[in-house]
Amino acid sequence: MTMDPEQIDQPIEVSDALYSAVESGDAIALQNLLEPLSLAEALREILQMDSAGRATVLSLISAELAAAIIEEAPHETGADLMETLEVLRAYEIMEELDSDIQADLIGDMQYEDAEAILQQMDAEDAADVRRLIDYDGDTAGGLMMAEVFVFSDTQTVGAVLRQLASDDNDVDRYRGQHPYVLNADSQPIGVVSLRGLLTSKRSDRLTEIMVQPITVPVTASLSELEDIFDKHPFLGVPVIEEDGKLVGVVSRAAVSQALLERSESETMKLQGVVGDELRSMPTWLRSKRRLAWLSANIVLNILAASVISAYEETLTAVIAIAIFLPMVSDMSGCSGNQAVGVSMRELSLGLVRPKDAARVWMKEITVGVINGIALGLLIGIVAWVWKGNPALGLVIGLALALNTMLAVSIGGVVPLLLKRLGQDPAAASGPLLTTVTDMAGFFFVLSLASLMMPWLI
Structure with a gap:
């Protein structure tokens, strides 16, 4: 069988x-x-x-x-x-x-x-x-392991090799670290390779075969660690306190894992999921976490709906406008999310700070004007051809252009402002952007339609 x-x-x-x-x-x-x-x-x-x-x-x-x-x-x-x-x-x-x-x-x-x-x-x-x-989880102190492969600057190659031979678990325990050489104050003054130990004379002191180590402070950020490992083929980097004493080693693997976890966390937060949610967790806990975000969105959506309510007469008179309302808000939201993504990326890399909000806005509004005009022309022509009314095409196209400019401005600047206020930009930027682009999109379309009512009916 x-x-x-x-x-x-x-x-x-x-x-x-x-x-x-x-x-x-x-x-x-x-x-x-x-x-x-x-x-x-x-x-x-x-x-x-x-x-x-x-x-x-x-x-x-x-x-x-x-x-x-x-x-x-x-x-x-x-x-x-x-x-x-x-x-x-x-x-x-x-x-x-x-x-x-x-x-x-x-x-x-x-x-x-x-x-x-x-x-x-x-x-x-x-x-x-x-x-x-x-230590902060996204710093060298928070990512390092306390187990460090160290020897004294007074030791010889022969003494080290005998020590290694007597405890062959050391290499595995230290994840293949190169041995660091410490002075009497427990400060790293050199690093030696295992190959160097095997090819040197047994009588040589470690200080004769070591090279100067590259160290990082316990406060080094994840982005700084990423830069170091990008520039150097190290498996690990020694971490020191303010007094120069060695307190641990941060590995390349730990930094890579932290970068992956940060990326996943930011993506989940933008989607309204807070924490490491898995379906194996208690249902009530998962429900509570999601409801916290969804409940806030109900309030924000009510605000957006109130804009439509204020223009009921316009919608009743020109029902075709209702077809294009979600297009204007959704397309603007996509443009805003692109700006949010770039700001989040630059914040994580340390390339921008909250004080750079004005510069970021200038960069984004330039792109927003170009893309807004292009998208406005495209949807305006579609509206004109579809409904046979050039005035409708003008209203929809102009509304999308204006809302796109607003969306990229918000998407670029809001994460920086939230960072300055001590809030989580990844979790809060998305709902704020969605609400504002919806409200503004509805307002632009309906207010422009009210102004051009004689040409739309």
Whole structure:
């Protein structure tokens, strides 16, 4: 009997076996079922279970596999998974993770749960995690790992090689970092390559074969870190405090992941989704988060509708205008969203600041005039040909041109103003832009139509 290739490794088959293993408490079966899967597939299977099922799986499989699966999840989801576990089990899994991941998880957990796990950890490791949590997440301090591959400036090549030979887990633990050389004040004064260690004389001091390291302060922004890794082929960069002491290493992988998460977060916020929402989260929580944004939009849409209500007589007299109202608002909104996207990008790269609002507006209004005229002519001709009325074409075309200019002005400047006010530009720019372009679009079309009523009827 041959099996249909499409039936091989179907999720439903894995899920059925997984549920059976959970019900029987079969740790070996759970390990054998999840281990061959990719981490993403294993996470998906676990998230399809209820809270008790997830806790059972993570409690019975090896701590190493559980840690890898939790690391695969978004931080908030990973923290939720950890909170379903007994303290000692959560601690065992946490011990398998690097300090930067530990800090991300602990920072997203409830205070009581986080403290319970920290109390189980080695005092020095717990202090590292507490320190990492205090840094802004999008800075070198917030992205770094506390584990650093370091040696003293008084050591020789031979001593280092003997130390490495006695603990062959060091290279894996430090993610392939090059060793940093520290002086007596714990300041990085050099970096040596593993190849350099192997090709140098055993009697050579590290100071004889090291090169000057490039360091970053704990306050270095994500954009600054991106620039450094773009310019240099480093796997990691040492992070220093104000006094020059080495406190950690930020890896290329951590920066890449942070950039991806920032991009995803901004996209989700523009769509009205706040936080790392997954459908495995409690329904009431997902509903509450969405309603907060949707409720505000109801108020904004009522304001837009009030503009139409004020011009009911005009709409009744020239019903054809109603066909073009959504076109004017939607096309202007698209132009405004383009401006929002550019401003968000430049803000994230540090290329503009709130004080640059006037310059940004000048740049945007120039584009808005050109695009507004082009789009206005296009839709004006369409309206004229479609309805056979040149006056209607003029009203619709002029309204779109004016609304496009307004939309790009708002889209370019509002994110900067929101940033200055301490608000999240990614979450608030979209609703404000949509409301204003709708209101303004309706107003331009209906007010121009009222003025040109004799030629429209």
